Amino acid sequence: MLEFLLRRLAAAIVMLLVVGTIIFSLLVIVPGDPAELLLSTGGGSATQEAIQNLRNEMGLDKPILAQYFGFLANTAQFDFGTSIVDGSSIADNIALRLPRTLEIIAVGAILALLLAIPAGTLAGLRGGGRFDVIASAVNALLTSIPGFVVGTLFIYFFAQVLGVLPAGGYVAFAADPAQHLQMLILPATTVALHLATIIFRMTRASVLEMRGHDWVRTATAKGLRRSLVVRHHILRNALGPVITVAGLQLGILLGSTVLIEFVYNWPGLSGMLVTAVEQRDYPTVRAIILTVAAIFIGINLMIDILYSLLDPRVRLQ
Amino acid sequence: MTHSFQASMMATRRGVLLSLGVGITAMALPCGAWAQSTNAILKFGLSTFPPTVKPFDNTGGAANTVKLMIYRGLMGYDASGKLLPELAESFEWLEPTVAVFKLRAKATFHNGKPVTAADVVFSLNEITKEGSSAFLKSDLTIITAAEAVDEKTVQITLSSPSAIFLDLMASYCCPVISAESTEDNAIGAGPFVMKSSEKGVFIELERFDKYYADDQPHVGGIRFIAYADENLRFAALEAGDVDLIEYLPWTQFDAVEASDTMQMRSTLGPYMFLLFNVTDGPFADAKVRQAVGYAIERQDVVDAAFAGRGVPLYGFPNPQGSPFDLTDPAHEWTFDAEKAKALLAEAGYPNGFDCRLLATATYGMHQDTASVVQAYLAMIGINATLDLPDWGTRVTAGKEGKYDLAVHGSSGTYNDPDSLWSLLYSGNPSYLQSFGFKSARIDGLLEQGRTEVDPEKRKAIYQDLATAYFEEVPQVPLNWRVQAYAMKKTVTGFEALPGFLNGASAYALDDTKLG
Numbered sequence: 001m002l003e004f005l006l007r008r009l010a011a012a013i014v015m016l017l018v019v020g021t022i023i024f025s026l027l028v029i030v031p032g033d034p035a036e037l038l039l040s041t042g043g044g045s046a047t048q049e050a051i052q053n054l055r056n057e058m059g060l061d062k063p064i065l066a067q068y069f070g071f072l073a074n075t076a077q078f079d080f081g082t083s084i085v086d087g088s089s090i091a092d093n094i095a096l097r098l099p100r101t102l103e104i105i106a107v108g109a110i111l112a113l114l115l116a117i118p119a120g121t122l123a124g125l126r127g128g129g130r131f132d133v134i135a136s137a138v139n140a141l142l143t144s145i146p147g148f149v150v151g152t153l154f155i156y157f158f159a160q161v162l163g164v165l166p167a168g169g170y171v172a173f174a175a176d177p178a179q180h181l182q183m184l185i186l187p188a189t190t191v192a193l194h195l196a197t198i199i200f201r202m203t204r205a206s207v208l209e210m211r212g213h214d215w216v217r218t219a220t221a222k223g224l225r226r227s228l229v230v231r232h233h234i235l236r237n238a239l240g241p242v243i244t245v246a247g248l249q250l251g252i253l254l255g256s257t258v259l260i261e262f263v264y265n266w267p268g269l270s271g272m273l274v275t276a277v278e279q280r281d282y283p284t285v286r287a288i289i290l291t292v293a294a295i296f297i298g299i300n301l302m303i304d305i306l307y308s309l310l311d312p313r314v315r316l317q
Numbered sequence: 318m319t320h321s322f323q324a325s326m327m328a329t330r331r332g333v334l335l336s337l338g339v340g341i342t343a344m345a346l347p348c349g350a351w352a353q354s355t356n357a358i359l360k361f362g363l364s365t366f367p368p369t370v371k372p373f374d375n376t377g378g379a380a381n382t383v384k385l386m387i388y389r390g391l392m393g394y395d396a397s398g399k400l401l402p403e404l405a406e407s408f409e410w411l412e413p414t415v416a417v418f419k420l421r422a423k424a425t426f427h428n429g430k431p432v433t434a435a436d437v438v439f440s441l442n443e444i445t446k447e448g449s450s451a452f453l454k455s456d457l458t459i460i461t462a463a464e465a466v467d468e469k470t471v472q473i474t475l476s477s478p479s480a481i482f483l484d485l486m487a488s489y490c491c492p493v494i495s496a497e498s499t500e501d502n503a504i505g506a507g508p509f510v511m512k513s514s515e516k517g518v519f520i521e522l523e524r525f526d527k528y529y530a531d532d533q534p535h536v537g538g539i540r541f542i543a544y545a546d547e548n549l550r551f552a553a554l555e556a557g558d559v560d561l562i563e564y565l566p567w568t569q570f571d572a573v574e575a576s577d578t579m580q581m582r583s584t585l586g587p588y589m590f591l592l593f594n595v596t597d598g599p600f601a602d603a604k605v606r607q608a609v610g611y612a613i614e615r616q617d618v619v620d621a622a623f624a625g626r627g628v629p630l631y632g633f634p635n636p637q638g639s640p641f642d643l644t645d646p647a648h649e650w651t652f653d654a655e656k657a658k659a660l661l662a663e664a665g666y667p668n669g670f671d672c673r674l675l676a677t678a679t680y681g682m683h684q685d686t687a688s689v690v691q692a693y694l695a696m697i698g699i700n701a702t703l704d705l706p707d708w709g710t711r712v713t714a715g716k717e718g719k720y721d722l723a724v725h726g727s728s729g730t731y732n733d734p735d736s737l738w739s740l741l742y743s744g745n746p747s748y749l750q751s752f753g754f755k756s757a758r759i760d761g762l763l764e765q766g767r768t769e770v771d772p773e774k775r776k777a778i779y780q781d782l783a784t785a786y787f788e789e790v791p792q793v794p795l796n797w798r799v800q801a802y803a804m805k806k807t808v809t810g811f812e813a814l815p816g817f818l819n820g821a822s823a824y825a826l827d828d829t830k831l832g
Contacts, residue, residue, distance in 0.1 A: 032709030033716075036748075038368055039450065040712055041377030045727075045739050045747040047455045054374075054450040086369045087501070088516055096515070155549065159556035167552035169542060170518060265544050265553075267518045275517060275545075278679075279368060280709050 001308075008304055012297045019293045020075060020286065024068055027282050034058060034084055034280040058084040071286065080287035085279050090287045093272060098291065100170070101268035104260070105253045107184060108191025113246065116196040120203025120242075121235060127208050135200070143197040147190050151263035154186045168265035187264040191257065195249055202245045206238035213237075251299060254292055356537035357831040358521075359808075362550045362562035366517045366543035372492045372503045373444050373451035378820050381489040382563065383541055385823035386522055387427075388492030388505035391418050391437065391471075392483050396812035396825045398638050398732060400483055404432050404493050404506055404529070413478040413770060418486075420469040425527040426495040426506045434465030439496035441473070452490035455745070477768045480775060484731035489821055508534045508827055518543065535810070535830040554579060554803055560831060561804040561811065567624040567682075573803050582812050583801035585637045586819030587728035588630055589618065589686055591793040594718050596753035599670050606790035608660035609722070610650030613693045619796050622685035626799040633783035634794050637816035638732035641776045648787035650794075657697045669698020675720035679708035686795065687724045694722075715748030725749065726798065729817040734779045735767050736817050741791055751791055758785050807832050 035054035039046035046054075055061055062070075074081055080090040123132040142150075159167035166183050173180040210216065211234055219229045258270035269288060276284035367380035372388050375381070393403030402408060405418040424432035441463045444451040451457075459482070462474040475482065485491055495504035506529070509522035523538040542559060544550035547566040554562045555572075565573065565581055573579045591609060593600040600606055615629035631649035635641065661667065674694075676687035684705055691701045701722060706714065714720055727749055729736025739747065742763050743755045762782040769775045800819045804811060810828040814821055 030710070031706075031713040033713060035450075036712055036716065037709050038376055039374065039452075040748065041365075041368060041375075041380070045749045046375065046450065046452055047745055048747070050450040050452070050454055053448045056448070057450065086516065093516060152548070155552050159558075160552050163556055165556075166558050167556040168544070168549050169553065169558060262546060263549065265542075265546070265549055267515070272517060275366070278707065278709060 004308060005305070008301055012301055015297055016290065016294060017072075020072065020290055021068075023286050023289050024071060027280075027285060028064060030280070032280045033060075034282065035060065037278075037280055038085060060084070071283070075286075075290065081283045083276075083281050083284050085281045085284075090284050093284070094269065094287060094291055097267060097269045097272050100266065101254065101257055101261070101270060104184065104187045104191055104257060104266060104268065105250060107188040108195060108253075109246070109250055111188060111192035112195035112199055115192065116199035117203050117239075117242070119196075120200040121207050121230070121238075123200070124204040124207025124238070125211065125230065125234075127204075127211075132204070136204070139197050139200050142193055143201075146259070147194050148259040148263050150193060151186070151190050151260055154190065155263070158186060168263070170265070170267050183264075183266075187260050187266050190260050190264075191253065195246070195253070198249055199242060199246055202242045203238065206241050207234055210234045210238045251296060254295065355535050355830075358538045358540050359536045359561065359826070359829065359831055360559040361539055361541045362553050362559040363541050363543045364547070364550065364564040365545055367520070370520075372494055372505065373449065373453070373490055375452035375490050378563065379541075379543070381820055382823040383520055383522075384492070385489050385507065385821065386509040386539060386826065387507045387511060388489075388494065388503070389507045390486055390488065390492045391420075392487035394487055394814060394818060394821060394824050396814065396828065398815045398818045400487055403487065405486075408483070411472075414475040416473045416475070416482065417466070418471045418473070420471070421529050422469070423527075423529040423531075424506055425529065426497075426504050427510045427525055428495060428497065428504050429527065430495065430497070431468075432493060432495075432506050433468050434471040436496050437471045437493050438463045438465055440491075440493045443494070444491065453485055453488060456485055457491075478770045480767060480770050481731065481733055481735045484733065484736075487821075488730055489823075490730075509539060512538065530827065533827045535828065539826070551803070554805070557805070560808050561802060561829075563802055565801040565803040567626045567799070569803070570624065570626050570799075570801065573801075578806055579803055580806050580808075581801045581803040582822075583626075583799045584813045584815045584819050585628060585797040586800035586813075586816065587726050588634050588797045589622075589627075589682070589724065589726045589795040590630075590634070591690065591795065592715070592720075592723040592725055592749075592751045593754070593790075593792075594721050594723075594752040596718060598672070598721060599664070599666055600672075600721060601753075602664045603788070603790050604660050604664040605666065606793065607650070608657040608664070608697065609694065609699070610790065610793045611653045611657035611660065612697045612699075613690055613793075613795065614652040615796050617693070618686055618689045621689045622682045623796070623798060626801075627796045628799075630794040630796050632794065633734075633786045634737065634797075635734055635779070635783070636729060636732045636736065637797075638818065639734060639816070640732075640772065641734065641779055643734065643776075643779055643783050645780065645783055648784055650787075654696055661697060661699075666698070669700065671700045671702070672721035673704050674701035675704045675706075675711060675714055675723040677708050677711040678705040679711070680726075682798075683724050683726065686726075690722075690724065690795075712748050715752070718752035720752070728820060730820065732816040732818055734782065735763070738763055738767070741786070743791070754791050756785070756789050756791065759789060759791060 035051050035058055039051055039054060082089055119135055123135045126132055155167050158165040165186060169183055171179045171183060216229060216233050219233045257268060258274055261268045261271040273288045363379040365379045367383050368376045370380055370383050372384060389403050391403060391405040393401055395401055404421060404424045406421040408416055408418045410416055420432055426432060441460060444453055445457050459475045459477060459479055460473055461476050464472050466472050492505060498504045508525055508528045510525045512521045512523040514520040520541040524534055544553055547564060550562050551566055551569045553559045573581045593606055595601045619625060619627040619629060631651055633643055635643040674687055674691055676683040678684055687703055691703060694701050715723055727740060740749050742760055744760055762778055762785060766775055766778040769778060802813050809830045812825045813819055
C-alpha cells in the first residue's frame with residue numbers, strides 16, 4: 001500500500017512539473033510585455049527607457065532559463081513569490097480568492113442538487129408525462145442559454161428593473177453578512193441553473209433506466225410501498241452515475257466560473273486569473289494554474305486511493 | 318430626504334425577496350446608511366482596478382483618478398480646466414528659464430509634516446533619477462537644477478524656456494511626495510488618505526483632515542469599486558450600488574438623459590485614429606495614407622462605434638480647451654471617395670490592394686471602429702483583413718510593426734497641441750505611432766512649439782504643424798469621443814474637465830457633495 005501511495009504521489013509531482021513547464025513555456029511564447037502593458041494601460045505610452053527600467057525591476061531582464069529554474073526552485077518550496085505588477089504576495093491573494101470561487105460553486109451545487117434531483121426523479125418516474133415534457137423543455141432551454149446571458153438578464157431584471165438585489169460586487173461575510181448573502185444570490189443561482197440542467201438530465205435518464213429493472217418489478221409485485229421502492233430500489237441505484245457526473249462538473253466549474261465572476265464582479269480566483277493574463281503577470285498566472293491543477297490532481301489521487309481500497313486488483317497494476 | 322426614503326424602500330423590497338427566496342428572515346438589513354452629512358462615503362465605480370498607484374507612473378485612467386485623491390503637485394486644475402497653483406501658493410518666472418514656487422503654509426503630508434521645498438526637490442529627483450519608470454522622466458530632463466531656497470520656496474531652472482512646464486507640474490504623474498517616503502509607501506499631501514484596499518476589488522480612502530483647503534473635501538471618504546464590465550458598472554449605478562461611475566458606456570447615454578435619478582457630465586476627450594506601417598508596402602506612400610483619410614465617412618464611425626456620441630475629426634487633433642484655434646478647412650480630409658480613388662491611382666494602386674487591419678477585441682469601440690473603416694476601405698479597393706487580438710498582444714504587435722493599418726484611441730494629458738508629443742514625436746517611437754514613420758519636419762515643429770513661449774509665435778508653429786500633419790499623414794484622425802461620468806442626481810459639484818484633461822476630472826471630486 002505504501003509503495004502504491006508513493007508511486008501515485010511521485011506521478012502527481014511529475015504531472016505538476018509538466019503542467020508548470022507547459023504553462024511557463026506558453027507564457028514565454030504568448031506575445032505581450034508586462035512592463036509595456038502596465039505603462040500603456042488606457043492607451044497611453046511611456047518612453048522605451050521607462051519600460052526597460054520597469055522590466056528590470058520586474059526581473060524580466062534575466063535569461064529565460066534562469067527565470068525557469070528560479071520558478072521551479074521557488075515552487076518546490078511552495079513559494080509563489082510576488083506579483084510583478086504590484087508586488088503583492090501571490091499566495092495571499094490566492095488564499096483570499098480561492099474560497100470565494102469555492103463558495104459560489106458550493107452554494108450553486110447545493111441549490112442545483114436540491115432542485116434537479118427531485119425534479120429529475122419525478123420526470124424519470126413519469127417519463128413522457130406532462131411534468132416530464134414541461135421540465136425537459138425548460139431544461140433544454142436553460143441548457144442552451146450560456147451562464148453569462150442568464151447573468152446579464154438576472155442583473156437587468158433583479159437589480160435594474162426591480163431594484164431588489166445589488167447588481168454585483170462582493171462584501172466579506174464578516175463585514176456585512178446580510179449584504180454578503182444578497183450579493184451571493186445571483187451568482188450562486190446562475191451557477192446552480194447550469195449545473196441543475198446537467199444533473200436533471202442525468203437523474204432523469206438514470207431513473208428511467210432503473211425503473212425498468214427486474215428488482216423494481218419484484219419489489220412492486222411483492223407489495224412494497226411506492227415511496228419505498230423509489231427510495232430504496234430506484235434512487236439508490238440511480239444516483240451513482242449522477243454523483244459521478246456532478247463531481248466531475250464541480251471540478252470543471254473551478255476553471256469555468258470566470259464568466260459568472262466577471263458578469264457579477266465576484267472577485268474569485270477565475271477573475272484574478274483573467275486579470276493576470278491580461279496584464280501578463282506571469283508568476284500570478286503560473287501560481288493560479290498550478291493551484292487549480294494541484295486540486296484536480298489531488299482529487300484524482302484521492303479517487304485512486306479509494307479505488308485501490310475497494311478493489312485490490314488496482315494495486316497490482 | 319427623497320434619497321433616504323428610496324433607500325429604505327429598497328431595503329424593504331430586498332428584505333422581502335430574501336425572506337421568500339432564501340428563507341433568511343431575521344437578518345438585519347443595511348439601511349439608514351445614507352448619512353447626508355459631510356461624513357458620507359462617496360461610492361465611485363471605476364472601469365478597472367488600478368494596477369498600481371505608484372505616484373509617478375502612468376498606469377491608466379483609474380489609477381490616475383485614485384492617485385489624484387491621494388497625491389497633489391505644485392500645480393492643479395479647477396473644474397473648468399484652468400491651471401491653478403495647488404500645493405504651491407504662487408509662482409513666478411524670474412527669467413524665461415527660472416521658475417520660483419512659493420509653497421502653501423498649510424500644505425501638509427499625510428504623516429502630519431509640512432510640505433517643504435526639500436520634499437519638492439526630492440520628488441523631482443525621484444522622477445528623473447537613473448532607473449526610474451516615471452511617466453514624465455524624459456519631459457522633466459529639461460530641469461537642470463531644483464533648489465530649496467528656503468523652507469517654503471523652490472527654484473527650478475530649465476535648460477530652455479518651456480511653454481508647458483506648469484502643465485507638467487499639474488500632472489497626476491508629478492505629485493509632491495514626502496522625502497520620508499519609501500519605495501512601498503509614498504506619502505502624499507492630497508485630500509484623502511488610503512484606508513484599506515483589496516487587490517482587484519476596492520480601494521477605500523478617508524478624508525485627510527489637514528488638507529490645505531479647509532473647506533474641502535465635502536465627503537468623509539471615497540470607496541472606489543472596480544467594475545470591469547461597462548454594462549455592469551452602469552447597472553450598479555442604476556441599482557444604487559454606487560454614486561458615480563467613470564466611462565459611462567456610449568449606449569447608455571440615452572438612458573441617463575431620460576432618467577429622473579441619474580445625470581451625467583461629459584466632454585470631448587480622447588480621439589480615435591488610424592496608424593500605418595510605413596516601412597514598406599503601399600502605406601509607405603503618403604498619397605495612399607491621404608487616400609485613406611478621404612475614404613472614410615467619419616460620422617458612421619461615430620454612429621456605429623460610439624452610439625452617435627462623438628464628433629468627426631477631419632484634421633489636426635487640436636484638443637478642446639487648447640489656447641489656439643487651429644481650424645484650417647484647407648487641410649482636412651472630408652469624405653470624398655472619388656478623390657481617395659484618384660490618389661490611390663496616382664500612387665500606382667488603381668485597383669487597390671490587400672492589407673492587415675489591426676485593432677483589439679478587448680475594447681468594443683476599437684473593434685467597431687475597425688469594422689467601419691474596413692467597410693469604407695473596401696469601397697476604394699483596399700481589402701483589409703481584421704486582426705483582433707487581446708490588448709496585450711495588440712500593444713506588442715503595434716510596437717513591432719506587425720500590421721499594415723491599425724486602429725487606436727488616445728488622449729494627451731493637458732489641453733495644448735504640445736500634448737500630442739507622445740503621439741507624433743518620432744524621436745520617441747512607440748506603439749502609439751505609425752510604425753517606421755519619421756519626420757524631421759514634424760519633430761522640429763514640436764520642438765519649436767515646446768520651447769517658444771510667445772503665444773502668437775506658438776500659434777504660427779502649430780498652424781505649420783497642422784499643415785505638416787495633413788501632408789505627411791503620421792496618422793489619420795477619425796473622431797473625438799464624448800467621455801462621460803454618470804452619477805446620481807444627489808451628487809453635486811462634480812464636473813468633467815474639458816478636452817485631454819478629461820482623465821484628470823478627479824480634481825473636481827474636491828468640490829463634490831452627496832445628498
